[in-house]
Structures are given as C-alpha cells and as structure tokens.
C-alpha cells in the first residue's frame with residue numbers, strides 16, 4: 001500500500017454521503033470522517049451509515065475541519081448544487097466562498113494530503129484550491145470528466161452491440177475519453193478512442209453514429225437527471241470511490257481528471273496516471289486539430305473566469 005487510507009469527506013449531503021457509502025462497500029479505507037457545517041446532517045448520515053457497518057471494516061464518524069486537514073485524502077463535496085436548467089459555472093460565486101472557508105478551516109495541512117475536488121464548477125474550483133491550499137499541484141486535482149467518460153463508455157458499449165451480452169463489448173474494454181471542461185464545453189476525443197487496439201472510428205456502428213447527438217446526450221445527462229430527481233450522486237460516488245481505491249493501492253490507472261495543463265494554460269481534464277502521490281504524470285494524448293481547437297476555446301472561457309479569483 002502506497003499511503004494511509006484515512007479519508008475525510010467535506011459536505012455530508014447527497015454526494016458526500018453517497019461517496020461514504022461507496023467507500024464502505026469497497027473496504028479500502030481504515031476510517032471515513034464526515035465534516036459539514038450542519039451538525040445534524042453529519043449525525044444523521046453517520047447513524048444511517050452505521051447501519052451498513054456490518055458489511056465493511058471501515059469506520060465512519062463525524063469529524064472536525066482540523067482533523068480532516070491531517071487525513072490522507074480529503075474529498076470536497078461541500079457546495080451548492082445546480083437547480084434545474086442552471087449551469088455548473090453559475091455556482092462559482094457561492095462555491096468559491098464555501099471552498100475558501102473549507103480550506104482555511106482545514107489548515108495547516110498534512111503535507112502529503114491529497115485534495116480531491118468534486119464540488120462544481122469542478123475545474124475552476126480545482127484551480128482555486130491549488131492556489132489556496134499551497135499543496136503541490138500533483139496532490140490537488142478534480143474528478144473532472146471521469147464521470148462524463150463513464151457515461152460515454154456506457155453509451156458506446158450499448159451502440160457496439162444490439163444485445164450487449166451477445167454481440168456487445170464490455171464498457172471497460174472501450175477506451176474513450178470526454179476531455180476538457182466537466183461542463184457544457186466538454187469534447188469527446190473520437191480520434192483517439194479505441195477498443196482492442198482498433199480505432200472506434202473504424203467500427204461500422206460508430207461510423208453510422210450521429211456523433212454530435214452523442215456528444216449532446218453525454219453533456220446533458222446531468223441536466224436530465226437533475227430535472228428528473230433534483231440531483232446526481234450515485235455516478236460520482238462510484239467514480240470517486242474508484243479514484244480513492246487507485247490512490248490508496250497505488251494502482252496507476254489512467255483517468256481523465258482536472259489538473260493544470262500547460263499546453264492550454266488552464267485546469268481541465270486530460271488523461272493522467274493516478275497513483276499514491278496523486279497525479280504521477282499527464283498523458284499527451286494525440287488529438288485532431290478540430291478537437292484541439294474546441295479545447296482551446298473551452299480553456300479560454302475557463303481561464304477568464306479563473307482570473308477573477
């Protein structure tokens with residue numbers, strides 16, 4: 001094991017508690033601390049999660065911001081969520097203030113701590129967290145487009161088989177990334193997507209696909225879920241628990257995560273190698289000129305917002 005496995009989750013709402021539950025099921029953390037400004041929220045979630053303790057060796061309890069700052073991994077979910085039709089970027093004013101308070105209250109940090117940002121807008125908040133925390137950049141990153149990429153793989157797996165269990169390809173055998181902003185300007189890197197070493201663009205089913213409409217479907221999936229049930233939380237909980245697994249066991253999987261990308265001079269998602277020190281390396285994925293142009297436009301919009309903070 002590359003590092004300790006005490007995890008603090010800041011924000012005990014829908015996302016924070018779902019991440020805690022997913023981590024309980026994974027049995028890889030020694031302890032989970034839930035921290036929130038509403039003590040009743042923490043007490044309620046801890047009591048509810050304690051009823052599931054029999055399936056896990058992980059202990060869940062309420063904690064303070066100062067204790068969180070000494071953990072191995074801190075996940076920040078504290079923040080306002082989108083109302084129906086609202087964009088992630090529209091949350092920035094509210095969630096900047098919350099992030100600023102949360103980071104200030106956790107200091108001084110364990111110098112080896114990994115800070116994983118989940119609250120939205122995740123790319124902009126990750127850039128701000130890198131500056132406010134003073135921790136090395138490799139230790140401060142966001143969940144980025146890992147969730148969007150999972151949504152894409154699910155979609156493509158269904159496209160590549162009329163009946164998935166007979167003709168289909170398993171989701172995790174499809175290597176395809178949503179990159180850039182975890183938000184409206186995200187792109188699908190079709191040019192580099194492959195399955196079994198064969199470019200996805202060479203599969204007849206993918207050639208026939210209306211790619212614009214797939215891109216819209218993936219980018220708007222969160223809006224649809226929010227319209228139907230008010231929030232999204234199971235998908236991100238699955239993603240974050242996988243990321244923590246990868247960090248604790250130093251697995252070095254490649255995931256699209258929010259980090260500073262020099263070529264675009266901004267924080268958004270590119271594939272990175274994730275290990276026990278955080279981001280071990282950024283993969284220089286080959287992209288078409290059209291994909292790069294879209295990313296440049298996305299970067300310049302994100303940078304202009306970041307410049308205000």
Ligand SMILES: NC(=O)C1=CN([C@@H]2O[C@H](COP(=O)(O)OP(=O)(O)OC[C@H]3O[C@@H](n4cnc5c(N)ncnc54)[C@H](O)[C@@H]3O)[C@@H](O)[C@H]2O)C=CC1
Pocket residue numbers: 010011012013014015016035036037038041077078079080081082091095098101102117118119120121122143144147182231232233236
């Ligand atoms: N990056 C991603 O893929 C995803 C991000 N999100 C984001 O996660 C965030 C949380 O969403 P939900 O859990 O659904 O919201 P929620 O409203 O259920 O929970 C938010 C929690 O944060 C707490 N909080 C507020 N200020 C705080 C502070 N200063 N310190 C500690 N806790 C504080 C609240 O008391 C509340 O319990 C939102 O910004 C949402 O957009 C949600 C889903 C996916």
Ligand SMILES: CC(=O)C(=O)O
Pocket residue numbers: 088120147222232236
């Ligand atoms: C809410 C959000 O960011 C998502 O589900 O993608």
